[in-house]
Amino acid sequence: MKLLRRFALFAMLGAVVLSGCKSMTGAQKGAIIGTVGGAAAGAIIGRTAGNTAVGTAVGATVGGVTGAIIGNKMDKQAEEMKAKVPEATVERVGEGIIVELPNSILFGFDSSTLSAEAKANLDKMITVFSTYPDTDIEIQGHTDNTGAAAYNQTLSEKRAKAVYDYLIAKGVAPARLKVVGYGLTSPKYPNDTEANRALNRRVEFVITANEKMLQEAEAEAARQGK
Template sequence: MNKFRMSFLVILSAVFIFGGCSSWNRTQKGAAVGTAAGGTAGAVIGRASGNTALGAIIGAAAGGATGAVIGRQMDKQAEEIAKTVPDAKVERVGEGIVVEFSSNILFGFDESNLSNDAKRNLDNLVVILNNYPDTDIEVQGHTDSSGSESYNQTLSEQRARTVSSYLSGKGIAYSRLNIKGFGELAPKYENESAAGRTQNRRVEFLITANEKMKAEAEKQASN
């Protein structure tokens, strides 16, 4: 019954969101994109706030004592990433990690080819990701609001795909990787200023526990 009620809430939320989206602004439409992609009530809450990283991590959470074990492992991994990849913004969120790169670190303006500095940063990140093989990695591409929505959507997808391909080429198992492009629809910063637009042009890595890690964490929590 609880599962049924949760599914009903998700579906009902989506109906209301898409039923009224024609008059919404870009930020509200971004929330709708996140909500549609979510698979649990937690994901609905996170994504409806406009924070796609929060939504995805909440949706993947194990919770309880198991989640506490996972959280401690993520604390350690986040510390290592912060030390090894100083150009990235590293944030612990719930049971996961968000690693944010401003796109000007990874790409030239309006481009989807990785720069040499980008490859150096990603190589450093790969070292840590390989040390923690029992995690899943979602690569999200985002843009600012300059240009058309369709162009920005395509650019965000291309950038996410480029980064994901580079990671897999460096030994990250393809099964661990998932890519999503949100275009301009999920801004974290103000698009009204040049500084905010620069920050919105970003690629985010969402690191969460895979099923193996969750199972092992559950065993530890029960001992």
């Protein structure tokens, strides 16, 4: 019975996260995810969705009242990010935020040099990062499947690192940032048309609570429990 209940929880989690249920806030989703266990849920959902950003966001989930408090803060940050950077795709997942920028507005063809448009959009994102300093940011680089796997891996790393270097140059604390390149290994769309391949060429930002936000949320949850 315990195994069946756990399976049911994972199934519910997958449905909630992958469907992007409109009737629930990010905070409510985070509270459900926490009943399963963040890291394990993140690994499973990330693999199931073929989406490393979802896996990272879910893996950072703590759940319960603490998670709901964090989720409420992330709801506000996500709405501000949408308003500031309309060119980006912003999604609330668990207790985190995923921000996706396509390479078409970041880099030229086969390049890891940030375009002027890219810098303008990153500047807008930095204003939100500065407003909400108690978060960690993972920068994930992805490519399509055109060309050799080793080449694409290096290109994805260079592109993510270019974003990382720009954020640091603009004052974002290095301790908040992590860079990962996935090359062609994690497409979100089938690599069957040029349009879909273009969608797979992307950089994603996964924004999660840092230790300070977590501790403050735990303290608030304890006060609410009294």
